[in-house]
Amino acid sequence: MTDNYQVRDVIDKETLSTVRSVGGTYKYGFSTDIETEYAPLGLNEDIVKLISKKNDEPEWMLDWRLKAFNRWKKLKQPDWALLKIPEIDFQDQYYYARPANMKEKPKSLDEVDPKLLETYSKLGIPLTEQKKLAGVIEEITEEKSENRRVAVDAVFDSVSVGTTFKEELKSAGVIFCSISEAIKEYPDLVKKYLGSVVPISDNFFACLNAAVFSDGSFVYIPEGVKCPMELSTYFRINAENTGQFERTLIIADKNSYVSYLEGCTAPQRDESQLHAAVVELVILDDAEIKYSTVQNWFPGDENGVGGIYNFVTKRADCRGRNSKVMWTQVETGSAITWKYPSCVLKGDNSSGEFYSIAITNNMQQADTGTKMIHLGKNTNSRIVSKGISAGKAQNTYRGLVQIGGRSQNSRNFTQCDSLLIGNKCGAHTVPYIEVNNSSARAEHEATTSKVDEDQLFYCMQRGIGEEDAVALIVNGFCKEVLQALPMEFAMEAQKLVAISLEGSVG
């Protein structure tokens, strides 16, 4: 790859050197050389059975998968998004890949292959219980942080390789493990909630996921418990030509609280890879979940070769009274993003918030937004979306606000801002607002602007190089959303914003 950015002395040296170290502008593009065991190519009933068998699943789980698979065969890939998706040959990829030495799941982190541990440490995710996730807090506050800790579940291709702080969490009553483990260890919880937020045949990609999901994270916070630390899952695709289908299920029982983060990266490859995840959140009375994503899958090169197709279904079900959910997403990677983290506000007085930054550069495409379904009384939702488009990228906000007939006195506020860099990219805003209750109020504000020449000149006259100036202005534009992120991710996200826009000016 050729460097498509100009090297200026004044650019943050650290950012540049990390970018340079992997060639090109994607700093997580390395792959891990590890012996991998694949399921046979393609998708049929036997593959579904094989995945179930590999995970040593009970009968009911296999039945669930097969039901999904049979439904999926009848579904069509959706085409309503403003995306140009090359035809995907679902028979020409692998649905299961795991490091060969993960056949026997390591009982503790000490037994995990050092190569895998090294991969995560290279990604800035230490899988040890002594260190905290990245040293970013000190950078942002310039003070020594108190010992904030983050528990990590690391998913490598189709399997979870390890989960930290499990014992400590267990003593607080919190269950945090891979979903494959939960199916075996906590079948009652899984049976009760799996598919209860995103039904098997919800949509084409969710249905595919239900049939072939291989792993993911499971969280249960019992009644009255505030989770003692942040939980996170780090998804890494390593194997070639392999789809990643993870499934996450988080249940916040009455009056509990958890903050959960997820991060994702993948090697730089010429072939596109499919990532079709499903995330289900269940929030009961007076409980709260904060779910933050920093999505940095490989975006493809500047000509649009390679990159991840990120087709994800995320939904939160605010079942309980006064339940609360907050989605925060920073979407900088992927060749194509199709993703609408949604909130179903069933409980009276429940509230949903969605904060999003979606950055597309070069040939990237994103069609992303949210759905706020107000069913209970006095429900509140808030949407803040910041779309940034550069290069030849297309960026669409698509959002639904639906206030039902029985949802008295409900409120929505939506703010969608789009920022364009250069004149070959596009930004689109597609809001759907359906209000069936006269006591409801929905507000929608939208702006589209370009990175202002005068702002750039002003920054540069003060000595700030052009790319740094763009990063500064864009970070300012996104500030409201960045502030919604947990501290651990905010700094990382700010750097990502700068990196993903490299080469977009000049």
Add this chain to the structure above:
Amino acid sequence: MLKIDNLKVSLEEEDKQIIKGLSLSINPGEVHAIMGPNGSGKSTLSSVLAGKDGYTVNHGNVKFDGSDLLDAEVEERAALGIFLAFQYPIEIPGVGNMNFLRTALNSQRKTRGQEELNAADFLKLVRSIAKDLEISDEMMKRPVNVGASGGEKKRNEILQMCLLEPRFVILDETDSGLDVDAMKLVSKGVNNFLSSSRSFLVITHYQRLLNYIIPDYVHIMVDGRIVKTGDKKLALHVEETGYKDFLQLGKEKH
């Protein structure tokens, strides 16, 4: 320090010449004022010196410390020590003043091969400057120029100047929109900053700023040229009689 030689500049988009042969030499420690009616090309001159896009230099050159200024990028000129106090300071939503100042200062230091200033020293420095200019902590926490009054914005420009310690400062109509108190604060900031190694180019419509910032030279600019040069008495003359005497001079030179 700065030497402008027969500079001719037109707008990039239309073939209209704005500066029509301007020469000016500024030595270290000198304060030069440029006065002139609207549309005489004063602000174009400041934009061209700072390196703003949208202008074509058709003729002449500008030397700064002997090397060609017009070849340098905007941020390189800043690092060389050129500072433009904007007539209309720009708002940058979401970007905190402190973050902006620190990024600017450290960018310049890096370009010059100096070490970055650490957070504690930076904070100390900014606070002492802000105090002199009567800029509140609350204002320092706000995004750059957002929600600031005209006077606050101009004081903010002076704060940036004091922090970045340039050697050549262009004040572009810094007096516009200032009440007397703000003008005194701004002038105090500038006067404290004067030294034998620094030079100023003060662009203004009115004489009143020059009561506070005393120029060594006053140039009258009409229709893209300097038509008359004198000392501060020239500014007083303009105050009394306006520019009408000089408009004629501009025409005669055609």
